[in-house]
Amino acid sequence: MNNETTTLISLKEAMKRVDHKLQALETQFKELDFTKDNLMQKFEHHSKALASQAAQDEMWTAVRALKLTSMELNILYSYVIEVLICLHTRVLEKLPDLVRGLPTVASVLRRKVKNKRIRVVWESTLQECGLQEGDITALCTFFIAHGNKAEHYTAKVRQMYIRDVTFLITNMVKNQALQDSLLRAVQVIEKGKAVRTPEKQKSSLKELIPSVKN
Template sequence: MTHETTTLISLKEAMKRVDNKLRALDTQFKELDVTKDNLTLRFEHHSKTLASQAAQDEIWTAALALGFTSMELNIVYSYVIEVLICLHTRMLQKLPDLVRSLPTLASVLRRKAKNKHVRLVWESVLQEYGLQERDVSALCTFFIVHGNKGEHYAANVRRMYIKDVSFMITNMVKNQALQDGLLRAVQIIEKGKQAQDPENSRAPLKELMPPVKD
């Protein structure tokens, strides 16, 4: 074997080793890219979760700090409770086979998180009423905060006390998400979009949401 042949073989072996190392590095870089993408997705999800929690905390704070008089609070509460009843009633109308297993709106909210069919029906109901999840979240927060002392006023009684509830809400509720939810509740009821008379609702008012623990 000549010197040139030996050198050529050594060079080929060296190139093969380099090629193997490059392939190994390429595999490692791909794995690093996948790891980076996974970490990025986790970070984005965590950031969204924190932002959502912060927004919800702000709604709770705003609901607790409302400066309504007792009468004003009861009037706003009446709109909120009627819309929540409408949502629950409409869900039962669309899911007659689940009437017994969905006795309250709280049970609907729990079930939709686990059941795709219930979730799709829920989304269609929200669309019917022109509501979004954040609106329902704001209304439920208001109900939990004030439901233990709220009193339902009939429509004719509400009109006797306050002529423009939307104007009152806009001026007194500073948190945008809570304000939007309350305004939507007023609009839905005033436009007659409720599914049925809330006084004949299937579920008692106090059972729409779980009790608040001190």
């Protein structure tokens, strides 16, 4: 074996070692990328969880801070409970075989997390009513906070007590998210569906719900 052959073999072996090192580095970089992506996903999930918790805390504070008379509270409660009953009823109509397993709205909310069929029906029902999950969070928070002391008023009784519930909501409810959700609840009951308006048109939202005339 001459020197040129020996040199060529040594060069090939060196190239193989370099190639192996490059492959090892590539594997390490892929592992680092995977770790980075995994950490980013965890961070985003944690950030969303914190934001969600902050929003829930803010909503709870807003609901508890409402300064309403017993009559005003009962009127708003009546719309809230009627919307929740309406949603529950519509879900059961679409899932007749699950009626016994979904006795309340709470059971629907709890089971939809892991049951895709229930989740799809719930989401379609919200869409039909012009509502979103944020509205349900607000309405359920209101119900939990005031349900133990509020009384349900029928539509006829509500009309006797107040002419314009929209005026009541826009003037007494300062939290924008809670205000919007309550206005949409009124729309669902009065008109059959909530109409989501652009931000700049919110000031005229009460025009969508006719006042009760004397």
